[in-house]
Amino acid sequence: MSDSNKSKDSQRPANNTGPNPKRRRTIDRSGERSPVTQRDGAEASSPTVSTVPHRQRNPDAPRQNVSNALPKTAAHHTSAASLKTLMYQFFENFESFQLRSRAVKHLKHYSKIQEQSHHRLSDFSSASNLQMNERKAAQDDIEKADKQITDFCNKISPALRSILQGISEGGGIGATPSSTPDRPMVSEAKLNTVQDTIKKDLETAVKKDIAESQQSMKDFFQSQTSALKEALSQEYEQQFKSLKETLMQECEERQTSHKKTLTQEEEERVKSLKKSLAQEEEERVKSLKNSLAQDYEKRIADIRLSVAQENRDQIADLKKGLANESEKNTALEKKMVDLKTELDKATSGQRQKLESLVEQTHLDQQLQRLSSSQEDKLGEIRTYVDQKTENTFYVQRLKRVDLLTDSHKEKLGQLEDRLNQAEDDARRIENLEVQICNLSRLINKKAHQLSDSQEEKVGELEASLNRLKDDNVATHQLLTSQNDKLSKLDDPKATTASIEDLKKLEARMDSLASDTPKINDFIKEWRVHLELIEKGAQLFNTRLVSLESVASTLSAKELDDIRTEMAKMDQRIRNFNPKHESLPLSADSIRHAIWLEVEKEMENKANATKAALAHVQSGLHKFLKTEREEREALEAQCAEVTRQLLEAQQEAAATKSELWELKKRMNDPTLKQDKLLDCFEEKLNSRIGAVVFEFRNALDGICLHIQGLGAWQNNFSTKGLYKDILNYINATMPDGTVVQLRRLKQRMEVAETRIAACENGTSNKRRKLPSGGSKMVSGDQADA
Incomplete structure (x- = not known):
């Protein structure tokens, strides 16, 4: 039990790495369950496993002589011990076969989902990425299981060889009559005594082996079931704890994020209020400056317009006077000409x-x-x-x-x-x-x-x-x-x-x-x-x-x-x-x-x-x-007006330069703050987008995992597990070992029938007649 548990514990980290390993299990739905033949076909498709068809027992074949089929006691004990170790190794490495079958089912399931997704798009943008990741994980699981199976085959090959060698040395279980060497004829009494002793020894040995094997099988199955239950309970507990921890962490993270967001919102509000107040003050200052500048410009413009209007009026008056004087001059010239x-x-x-x-x-x-x-x-x-x-x-x-x-x-x-x-x-x-x-x-x-x-x-x-x-x-x-x-x-x-x-x-x-x-x-x-x-x-x-x-x-x-x-x-x-x-x-x-x-x-x-x-x-x-x-006087007034205009232009230029400097001074920190805010906003937007993307991916993965766990929990059953193991063993065992095991099974069945007949007081013995046939005899055998 301890060895099997240790071997299981040593094999588990190959698939589940990290402190909280997550076992990928397919959703075992009733409608999607594949029969044993399909699973065998899927398992036989792997490159490391060679498919061997089931050989049907030929009922018409002549039953060989029991004396030829029974090995020696020492060889029988060695073969039983090696078979026992072989069966232990089978059960220890059963998880790798189960993992491969799950990975194959998982791969088929996601390939089917991918085919369906071509016709109906998913609501989540990261569903395709998750499907690709799951398929890749399934392929990795298949490769790991194949490696483990090859290692297992390499391990059991010497044990099987030793069993076969022991069987062959013990009398050639599967040998034909033609292959037996010619021996001198022995008396029937001796043969009967030897046969009786062999029968008794075989019966006792077989009974012991059967009892031991049954007990070992029971113990093994009990240990395996208890180990599986413990492992499943531990896994469930670990998953439950991990889910609790993740939920707690998510809650804490959400609380911290909400706190941070609230604090950030408050800080942003305070900053926005400060900025708004500063902007309002700046806008007021700017508005005052603009109003002063506009008033100053308006006054200057009004002064300019008034001066220009006065000059225009004076020029117009002078032009009118000049026109009148020109007319008068023309009249005077005419008069002068007349004079x-x-x-x-x-x-x-x-x-x-x-x-x-x-x-x-x-x-x-x-x-x-x-x-x-x-x-x-x-x-x-x-x-x-x-x-x-x-x-x-x-x-x-x-x-x-x-x-x-x-x-x-x-x-x-x-x-x-x-x-x-x-x-x-x-x-x-x-x-x-x-x-x-x-x-x-x-x-x-x-x-x-x-x-x-x-x-x-x-x-x-x-x-x-x-x-x-x-x-x-x-x-x-x-x-x-x-x-x-x-x-x-x-x-x-x-x-x-x-x-x-x-x-x-x-x-x-x-x-x-x-x-x-x-x-x-x-x-x-x-x-x-x-x-x-x-x-x-x-x-x-x-x-x-x-x-x-x-x-x-x-x-x-x-x-x-x-x-x-x-x-x-x-x-x-x-x-x-x-x-x-x-x-x-x-x-x-x-x-x-x-x-x-x-x-x-x-x-x-x-x-x-x-x-x-x-x-x-x-x-x-x-x-x-x-x-x-x-x-x-007009020249003096014009000079004064030009001087005032020059002074006004100089003052306007000075005020414009001062306003430009003030705007520059006021705009420099605002530009810096705007740049910092823009950088912060870009970083925040990028981080928010990345966090949202990661959160969606994590949520999608968690949802898929939860769905898979729920389906596996709802549909978990060990129905057909023994048959699957036997089918897998039959498929992976070589041809000779299968034949030998079948012959051994036949012998066991014969021995069990005889033992049952002896216990019931009836004996259905078949004696070989001189004619070459056999005859059922009740009771002890008679000498020929």
């Missing part, structure tokens, strides 16, 4: 007037010549009259001639003054043209910078220019009126009376000259003087022509020289005063009076134009001064 045309007309009219004045000077020169000739004649006449007669009428005419000469002198002086004034007027007109051109240029330059206040000043300038225009028109009208008056004075109809009178006087003077030679001499002298005067008049005419031609190109110095020469000529003419009485008033005196009035009017107009020009100049000076001040 230029009018001035050109006035200058052309003045030139015509100068030409008319030159013609008048020629006439005056002719009159002066006439007057000088008349003065000479009158002087001669006067001298002659003074000497000869004292006629009053003649004296009056001489006075009138003196008056005419005086009027001619005055007229010449007035002509010189008029020429000087014409030159001054031409210069003034040129200066006015230059000033007007400068004013137009200034207006064109400054028109782009004028405002509404400047428009009023431009209006004043226009009014002043209009006044100048009106003054020029008035002067032009006065000049035309004076020209008309002069033309009326130059009319020959008006001067016909004076010319007729002069002709009469000349006629009388000629008559007087013819009378007296002294008058002729006096006239000659005066003619010389008249020639000198004519030469001076010619020089004066040439000077006037040169002045007319060079008046536009002469400088102020040359004009001053001309004036000095004219003053010298005037002085000479004034120095040339006749020493006779003036003649009565004539048209020249009237012309002189009119000319004086014209000169007064021209002086008044010139003074008015000067005053208007001074007013315009002062207005322009004030306008330029105010415009310059306003422009400087």
Whole structure:
């Protein structure tokens, strides 16, 4: 018993390794049980086991002689002992055969499940992996069982050989009659005595062997059943304990996991609350910063928009003012063009007037010549009259001639003054043209910078220019009126009376000259003087022509020289005063009076134009001064605005940089925390997935094991176990041993029948007759 238990204990760890071995057992269902023939076929499919068909006993075979079948007692005892040890070894290694059969059933079962799983998929993702693992474990069990069976066969082979050798040495149990050597014939008495002794010995030996074998078989089966029960109980207890431990461990693990999860959830909640609070604070700070930045940006944008709008409004106003000023400038340019045309007309009219004045000077020169000739004649006449007669009428005419000469002198002086004034007027007109051109240029330059206040000043300038225009028109009208008056004075109809009178006087003077030679001499002298005067008049005419031609190109110095020469000529003419009485008033005196009035009017107009020009100049000076001040103020405002804009841009850039730095500082720890949280989440997710996968696999395995254990527990039975063992032994035993065992069985049956017959008092003996047959004899055998 102890040896068998030890052998079992030594064989168990081959399949179950570890502190808590788990024996894989198939689910023994009633519908899935295979018959003995199928199991034999499955067991015979292994490479280490050679199948041997069951040999049927031939009942027609002649029964051999008992004397030939009975061995010696010593050989019989050795064969019985070896058979006993052989049977012990069979029962000791029975578990390996059982393990192989279970593994084969397990493999068939999982192959069947795998075939079914192709048509219907499992709910668990790890079912295929579990099936593969179970099939692999079954194949490993089959290989281990095959190794154990080969070892068992190698162990029992010498015992079987010794048994067979003992049987063969003990008389050749299976030998044929032809194989027995020829012996000398012995007497029947001896044979009977030997036969009786052999029978008795055989009966006693067989009875002892049978009793011992039965007792040993009973003891063996009892020990095996008790050992199996103990092993099963121990296995059940171990499995129950392992299940309890696993369940306790699972409960503890679940408790610890729940505790950990709860603590982790609490920690995560605390962390999330802290993070949420920190995020809320950060968001508040960010919102405040963003609001401040937005307010600052809005203010800056509003300031920029307001400044830009003001600048745009100012620019629009300036553009409007410039457009208005450009329109006004165009109008002024038109007016200036009109003024230029009018001035050109006035200058052309003045030139015509100068030409008319030159013609008048020629006439005056002719009159002066006439007057000088008349003065000479009158002087001669006067001298002659003074000497000869004292006629009053003649004296009056001489006075009138003196008056005419005086009027001619005055007229010449007035002509010189008029020429000087014409030159001054031409210069003034040129200066006015230059000033007007400068004013137009200034207006064109400054028109782009004028405002509404400047428009009023431009209006004043226009009014002043209009006044100048009106003054020029008035002067032009006065000049035309004076020209008309002069033309009326130059009319020959008006001067016909004076010319007729002069002709009469000349006629009388000629008559007087013819009378007296002294008058002729006096006239000659005066003619010389008249020639000198004519030469001076010619020089004066040439000077006037040169002045007319060079008046536009002469400088102020040359004009001053001309004036000095004219003053010298005037002085000479004034120095040339006749020493006779003036003649009565004539048209020249009237012309002189009119000319004086014209000169007064021209002086008044010139003074008015000067005053208007001074007013315009002062207005322009004030306008330029105010415009310059306003422009400087605008430039200062623009510079201040640009400076404020630059400062605002710098402040905005500084605030942006500060905000960027703050964002960077605030984002660095958050980024680190986010990275750590992401890594932790990835690790946790991977660990959770692995744990879930392992837990599912473990649960699937536990479920399968529990199902297998439950099925094995429910379907456990030893029915057919003995038959399976015998079939396995018959299948694995060699041919000769099987035949010998069958013969031994037959002999045992014969011995048992004889023993039973002896005990019952009847003997059914078969005696060999001389004829070769056999005869049943009741009682003792009789001698032949």
